[in-house]
Structure formats: C-alpha cells, structure tokens
Amino acid sequence: MKVGLFIPCYINQLYPPVGIATLQLLEKLEVDVVYPSGQTCCGQPTANSGYESESIGACHNLVENFKDFDYIVTPSGSCAYHVKKHYDIIEQIPEVVKVRESIYELCDFIVNVLKIKNVGASFSAKVGVHKSCHGLRGLRLGSCSELVGESFSYMEDLLHEVEGVELMQLKRSDECCGFGGTFAVTEEAISVKMGKDKINDHLQSGVEVITATDTSCLMHLEGLITRNNQPLRVLHIAEILNSQVANTKS
Structure with missing residues (x-):
C-alpha cells in the first residue's frame, strides 16, 4: 500500500507542526508514506470564492502529483471533501476518478482503511x-x-x-x-x-x-x-x- 501525503496550503503556510505530526503518526503506524514535493493547493479557496474555473490548474496539479498512489491522506476534512465532490469541474479521465476515490481525511483513513483505533498515544x-x-x-x-x-x-x-x-x-x-x-x-x-x-x-x-x-x-x-x-x-x-x-x- 503506497500512500501519498497531501498537506494543504493552509497547514503548510500557517500550521506546519500539524503536517509534521501527521507524517510522524503515519510512519509510527508503519504506513509507506511519501510527500510529493510538487503539490500545492487543491483549489478549494479559489472555488469557494466564486472563481471555480480559475482553480482548474490547481486541480490538475494535484491529480498529477497523486495519481500513482493507492491512497491519499490529508489532515483536512474540507480539502478531502473538495477533491472528492468538486473535482467534477475537470474531465473525468481515469487518473482524476482514481484520485477522487482514493483521498481520505486522516481519521477516516486510520479507522476505516488501516482498521486501527488505538494509535498508542x-x-x-x-x-x-x-x-x-x-x-x-x-x-x-x-x-x-x-x-x-x-x-x-x-x-x-x-x-x-x-x-x-x-x-x-x-x-x-x-x-x-x-x-x-x-x-x-x-x-x-x-x-x-x-x-x-x-x-x-x-x-x-x-x-x-x-x-x-x-x-x-x-x-x-x-x-x-x-x-x-x-x-x-x-x-x-x-x-x-x-x-x-x-x-x-x-
């Protein structure tokens, strides 16, 4: 199971310790996790502000960075939701469909994919x-x-x-x-x-x-x-x- 770690721009810019904690937690749970360095914003802020068409470039960039992973994990429910529900604004080629189906909020991934509830904290x-x-x-x-x-x-x-x-x-x-x-x-x-x-x-x-x-x-x-x-x-x-x-x- 190859997992891609998506750290939203909000966390990257303002709360980096959250991104670090997410990575460390997944590694403690023995997840094979990779952080693609080319990732940026998922496009949610632009789309939510009424400029959905201007977010298309960000959508394609996320898909390109995460298309080869079995799962994509993010410590942001809103970003996971945006990718799952609002990436219908770009062409639904297999890579896009896969990314939309593979992205998980952190807790959802731990409980429902890893089948773990006690992380030893x-x-x-x-x-x-x-x-x-x-x-x-x-x-x-x-x-x-x-x-x-x-x-x-x-x-x-x-x-x-x-x-x-x-x-x-x-x-x-x-x-x-x-x-x-x-x-x-x-x-x-x-x-x-x-x-x-x-x-x-x-x-x-x-x-x-x-x-x-x-x-x-x-x-x-x-x-x-x-x-x-x-x-x-x-x-x-x-x-x-x-x-x-x-x-x-x-």
Missing part, C-alpha cells in the same frame, strides 16, 4: 471535539444530530483510546463554528457570533483543549479565544494522536 486533558462541517456533513466522519440513526464519530473512536484523554460532551456537538472559509470575511459579524457561541459551549462543558480535523476552524476559534483571553487551547487531532506526553497541560 497519551495526552492528559479534558478534550472537546469540534466536528467541522465538511467532515461531518460532507464526508460523514460522524453522525449528525438531525438524522435518526446509529451514533458514531471516527474522531471520538480514536480519542477514546488515547491514554489520559477525557472526552467532554457538548450541548450542541455538531454546530458550525462560523468560519466557513471566505464566509468569515464577507459575513464577519455572524461568523464571530457563531464562533463565540461555539467557544462558550466548550467552556460550559469543562473543556481544556478543543480539537478538530481542520486547522481553518481551529484558527478561527483560536483567534477569538486569544482576543478574549479565555482558558482554552486548540490542537489539531493529528497533534493529539501523535503525542506521547503524559501531561501536556503545562
């Missing part, structure tokens, strides 16, 4: 899970509260097995944080209010660390937390799953 904290919209309602990484059916969450499956983690239950566990890409720019007031509501839910639930599959959501929440001097930390789930520290509160 330790992290001492009360953790609140933020279920990002693309991952939850797009990739179905967990169950949605508005649907009648069996409850599940790939993120929580993995976190339950992390030594020292106490998962805290939120009142509105699958509510949007308000980021929404360029929505946070064009609808700033609404975005901020949604983010503050989300943070208050975590605070009222006794959370110490907020985690998610998307650094974009975490950046939005971290900005509000910092401005309001609130007692919360944010960490991408890859950083928690890669942790071997018994006490990380200090």
